[in-house]
Amino acid sequence: MARQSETEKSLCNCTALRKATRRVSQLYDSALEPCGLRTTQRSILMQIARSGRPPPLGELAEALVMDRGALTHTLKPLQRDRLIEIRIDPEDRRNRLVALTAAGRKKIAESTALWKRAQAGFETAFGVAKSAALREALEFVVSEDFVAAFNRRSDAKHA
Amino acid sequence: MARQSETEKSLCNCTALRKATRRVSQLYDSALEPCGLRTTQRSILMQIARSGRPPPLGELAEALVMDRGALTHTLKPLQRDRLIEIRIDPEDRRNRLVALTAAGRKKIAESTALWKRAQAGFETAFGVAKSAALREALEFVVSEDFVAAFNRRSDAKHA
DNA sequence: GACGATTACTTGCATATGCACACATATCAT
DNA sequence: ATGATATGTGTGCATATGCAAGTAATCGTC
Structure with a gap:
């Protein structure tokens, strides 16, 4: 008797992603808890480490698929805890270079086992x-190709 | 010459999920923008609608894979905008029943085309x-079975 | 029928994010 | 040089989330 909308599951890909992210983040954050880092924080530290050099904030934000302003905010706790340092790029004083401190590297090491x-x-x-396949799928979703294809379709707007 | 850690991509499943969720949320939120709802807000309204009756807050939170406290906060804007109403369950005065208002239903309809x-x-x-397969995979990640299996493995802690 | 355990929420605090707008620095055409 | 632009950030505001501690209502039991 129930109308379909009352019983069917959500088909929204975005909602599905957000739900899964909440769950998985909770699990990973819980596991990382002893070292005091959240998944997001660890992912930032790791990305800096992978860069091989202190990346400018914008580049870091792009690598993390994150808004610049959001990243600025998110870096605050890490900066406060002396895990990172933010320096002005002498080459181009507009840039802010995000660098790991010794404590930051140590924290990464400490968090890795967890x-x-x-x-x-x-x-x-x-x-x-399946995990590898999932990561690959998610990587594609994050790519420029995906975004372009997404917009090509939905740009059938009223522009 | 670069050490492996400096060049390899992140293998963290959680980070991959978070990145993808940021990107996709941005795309969906951007599309929904004309109606003034975010993806999260729409997913809440839709979940209430699917319930077929005003669900207690806890049940709603569980369906959304969200913390109760977080949901309480997230409901505030919707309540302020009169899209939902929160009533005390006369059957059990501890419960808070979350109900769609007429404006809420109208907003859902308005958002659906977007x-x-x-x-x-x-x-x-x-x-x-692939989208359907992805949703299915994400649904499993959200399930109790997944969580149980996850913890069984990582519970090799020091408990 | 009062007491302790349980259940369902609410609140306060902290981090996570995005967007729009204000700023500083760099570039470039004239 | 100089002003118009372009670029890279910082800030303020709003929503999104989780956790811990506090509060209210229910239940089971003696």
Whole structure:
């Protein structure tokens, strides 16, 4: 008797992603808790480390698929805890270079064992191969190609 | 010459999810912008509608894979804008029943055309079948089975 | 029928994010 | 040089979330 809308599950891809992210973030954050880092914070520190040099804020934001302003805010706690340092680029004084401190590197090391446990939990539960496939799918969603295709379709707006 | 950690991509499933969610949320929110709802807000209204009756806050939070406290906060703007109403359950005065108002239903209707465009953009870019598969994968990640399996593995803690 | 345990929320505090607007610095055409 | 532009950030405001501690209402039990 119930109308369809009252019983069917949500088909929204965005909602599905947000739900899953809430759940998984809770699990990873819980695992990381002993080291005092959140997943987001660790991902920022790791991205800086992977850059091999202190990246300008904009580049870091882009790598993290994050708004510049949002990143500025998010860096505050890390800066306060002396895990990172923000310097003005002498080459171009508009740039802010985000650098890991010694404490930052140490914190990464400290968090890695905890992260591995969470990651192992995920891969055990979801499957190693399926996890890799999922990451690949999500990477595509984040790519320029995806965004372009998305907009090409929905730009059938009223522009 | 670069150390591996400086060049390899992140393998963190949680980070991958968060990145993708940021991107996709931006796209959907942008599409929904004309109606004044965010994806999260729309997903809340839709979940209430699907319930078929005003659900207690806790049940709503669970359906949305969201913390109760977080949901309480998130409902504030919707309540302020009179899209929902929160009533005390006469059957059990501890419960808060979250009900759609007429304006809420109207807002859902208003947002649906916009949502469909965003959803179509996603499905065009990612593929209809792959989208369905992705949602299914994400649904599993959200399930109790997944959480149980995740914890079984990572509970090799020091408890 | 009062007391302790349980359940359902609310609040306060902190981080996570995005957007629009204000600022500073760099570039470039004239 | 100089003003118009372009670029890279910082800030303020609003929503999104989670957790811990406090509060209210219910229940089970003696």
